[in-house]
Each structure stands twice: as structure tokens, then as C-alpha cells.
Amino acid sequence: EPEVTQTPSHQVTQMGQEVILRCVPISNHLYFYWYRQILGQKVEFLVSFYNNEISEKSEIFDDQFSVERPDGSNFTLKIRSTKLEDSAMYFCASRRGGTVETQYFGPGTRLLVL
């Protein structure tokens, strides 16, 4: 069964460094998402992406964040200059399209900013 994959599974970085989190969505899906979960808190929507552009972003998704689909298969989340509060589990999800189609999630990348 096709699945969403994410790399790396864990990443440790120093504050102020740039990180890129990678996701490979399911191949025939059209909508892509990033969510994050800070330890002990809710899973929060960050951004949605469709037709090579951002559809919607939350107030968390400030100028330090960017997303890209560079080659038609990968979907990346870049954090330009990481802060301590960016430490979280980041989930990628994809959806085929149509009304209320299921979002399929990857296993997550645990990011720790020191």
C-alpha cells in the first residue's frame, strides 16, 4: 500500500541553523500539508500546498518557514533560522483531492533545536 515517507526521522540542530525536512507524498496525490506537534501539545496545522503554491498557512508559518516541491515527488519544509521553540515532531500529509478525502500522514521527523 502506498505511504507517505519522511526523512530524517530525527534531526538535532543548533539554534540559528537552517534545516530542511523532506517528505515524499503518495504519488497521485494533489494536496500536501505540514503539521507539527510540540511535545505535550496538539497537532497543529502549518501549511497546505496545491498546484505548486501555498493554499493556506497558519500564523505559526512565518517568514522563517518555506515549502517547496522541487522535483514533482519531494515536498520539503525549510526552517531558515531555527529557534528553540521550533523543537517538535513535524508531520507531512497528502491527500488525493475531492471533498473530504482522507489525509495520509507520514511517520514524522522529530526536530530538536539546541
Next chain:
Amino acid sequence: AQSVTQLDSQVPVFEEAPVELRCNYSSSVSVYLFWYVQYPNQGLQLLLKYLSGSTLVESINGFEAEFNKSQTSFHLRKPSVHISDTAEYFCAVSLPGRGGSEKLVFGKGTKLTVNP
């Protein structure tokens, strides 16, 4: 603003006992409701969803949830749990987004621990 509340952060039960994981939502529009499950070291997997029609929805592994509009609830139940049901369970609502993107709003999750 739309929100989801999961009243219990942890629920310990014994094997073969019944369980109910509670979920309440607030929304000013019609909602679509989901339960996702996260097994240790894995991603979020869809367990079941309510879109319309029958208010009782079931999963293939014996869970069911009932949409109750008057109580704005979508509680998850299983009559007899197994050790393998140990996981974290997330309730979510789907909200329409721009361009048909439809984002999910999650509760904080409930950790279900099934003990022998």
C-alpha cells in the same frame, strides 16, 4: 473558532475491558470528524471518519464512534480492547481551506494503555 477537546489525556484499561475515548468539538459550520491513531514510532493513521449519513461509524478493528450533533461529541468506543490497541488516539475536524485544501484541527490526543 473551531476547536477539538479530548477530555482525557491518558486512559489505562485492562485487556478485554470496554473503553470510551471522549471527543467534543466546537464549530459554527458543518463538520467532518475523524479519529486518527498513532502506534509507537509510527505516523498518524486514519481509524474512522464521519462525513454524513448514519451517525454511527465503524472501523475494521472493532472501534466505533457516534456523531452527536446536539452534544457536539464524537466519542470513540470499543467493547473489548486488546493489548495491540495501545496507542495514542487523536480526534480531528476537517475545515474547508482555500483552494479546496481542507485542513485538520486536532485534539491533544488520548494515550490508551491496555494492560494484561
